[in-house]
Amino acid sequence: MVKRRVHVAAAAIISADGREVLIARRPSNVDHGGLWEFPGGKLAPYETGLGGLKRELHEELGVEIRRAQPLIRIHHEYPDKHILLDVWQVHEFSGEPFGREGQAVRWVPMKDLVNYPFPAANLPILRAVMLPTEYLISGEEEDDGQFDQRLEHALVEDGVRLVQLRAKQLDDAAYLARAESALARCRQYGARLLLNGEPELLESVDADGIHLTSERLMQLERRPIAEGKWLAASTHDREQLVQAGRLGCDFVTLSPLRTTPSHPDVPPVGWHDFQELVERAAMPVFALGGMTRFDANHARAVGAQGVASIRDFWK
Numbered sequence: 055m056v057k058r059r060v061h062v063a064a065a066a067i068i069s070a071d072g073r074e075v076l077i078a079r080r081p082s083n084v085d086h087g088g089l090w091e092f093p094g095g096k097l098a099p100y101e102t103g104l105g106g107l108k109r110e111l112h113e114e115l116g117v118e119i120r121r122a123q124p125l126i127r128i129h130h131e132y133p134d135k136h137i138l139l140d141v142w143q144v145h146e147f148s149g150e151p152f153g154r155e156g157q158a159v160r161w162v163p164m165k166d167l168v169n170y171p172f173p174a175a176n177l178p179i180l181r182a183v184m185l186p187t188e189y190l191i192s193g194e195e196e197d198d199g200q201f202d203q204r205l206e207h208a209l210v211e212d213g214v215r216l217v218q219l220r221a222k223q224l225d226d227a228a229y230l231a232r233a234e235s236a237l238a239r240c241r242q243y244g245a246r247l248l249l250n251g252e253p254e255l256l257e258s259v260d261a262d263g264i265h266l267t268s269e270r271l272m273q274l275e276r277r278p279i280a281e282g283k284w285l286a287a288s289t290h291d292r293e294q295l296v297q298a299g300r301l302g303c304d305f306v307t308l309s310p311l312r313t314t315p316s317h318p319d320v321p322p323v324g325w326h327d328f329q330e331l332v333e334r335a336a337m338p339v340f341a342l343g344g345m346t347r348f349d350a351n352h353a354r355a356v357g358a359q360g361v362a363s364i365r366d367f368w369k
């Protein structure tokens with residue numbers, strides 16, 4: 055049987071304060087009936103993603119999109135069809151949304167999204183909605199005071215909300231001590247902290263998750279931490295992205311986008327191949343390697359969640 059291919063545009067509509075997202079319940083008589091969804095629907099053959107989404111949001115909710123940005127594209131195999139979910143983050147709209155087709159519609163705090171049953175294809179969308187566009191990887195820093203000052207600067211001045219503690223030069227005890235203080239600092243500003251290292255680190259420090267090296271990623275056979283924690287990994291090619299999907303990673307970095315001073319001999323991926331790899335990833339992907347925050351819009355345009363960087367956020 056040749057499966058039907060369905061192209062669907064859907065919207066994560068974000069409230070003005072950035073804290074809530076609008077979801078709707080699918081009527082009980084359609085496929086995936088009774089489950090919650092991001093409003094949207096099937097595109098006509100001649101429609102673009104955003105064009106079709108504008109029509110759908112008008113039909114289903116009575117709102118007009120004012121400002122939107124691509125969030126994530128997901129290819130998913132349902133038993134009866136291949137679906138491409140083309141998801142947009144809508145930051146501004148006009149009109150007061152209501153269920154024009156009689157469907158329930160609800161504003162939900164980001165952190166409560168996981169409590170709602172969605173179709174199977176939606177898990178990566180939930181992750182993408184909850185993640186920011188910038189991922190700070192901390193720099194190597196001998197001095198604890200200096201480290202704290204730079205982290206504080208990134209959180210306060212740059213508004214960073216997702217941090218990876220990477221400190222290869224520290225021994226275990228020093229790493230754990232730094233992790234505790236970094237966690238306190240991140241909590242203070244509502245930022246998430248991932249520890250770069252072994253999953254067992256979470257038994258000592260109650261951080262938000264673990265970031266695996268690509269080497270460690272390839273050795274593991276199953277997801278090493280609970281679902282409530284974030285699992286991220288570094289990837290450099292298709293094989294590693296596939297493994298990240300198999301382990302149920304919540305997001306990954308893909309690098310090096312550009313050649314960097316720290317790895318002058320590693321051939322860069324480049325935007326063209328990056329876009330192709332991201333398209334099949336089915337999880338949020340941060341572009342890494344010579345990235346600055348000014349690359350974030352371009353990264354989003356080719357399907358990424360955003361950019362990860364040490365140098366640009368560590369000053």
Ligand SMILES: Nc1nc2c([nH]c(=O)n2[C@H]2C[C@H](O)[C@@H](COP(=O)(O)OP(=O)(O)OP(=O)(O)O)O2)c(=O)[nH]1
Nearest residue numbers: 062064085086091092093094095096173174175176
């Ligand atoms: N809108 C939407 N559809 C989703 C999501 N997740 C997911 O798997 N889907 C699937 C369910 C459906 O098979 C398909 C969307 O079709 P739809 O029923 O919304 O299409 P439509 O609005 O054009 O409605 P219709 O005219 O075909 O009745 O995509 C989601 O978050 N939002």
Ligand SMILES: [Mg+2]
Nearest residue numbers: 093094095096
């Ligand atoms: Mg629909």
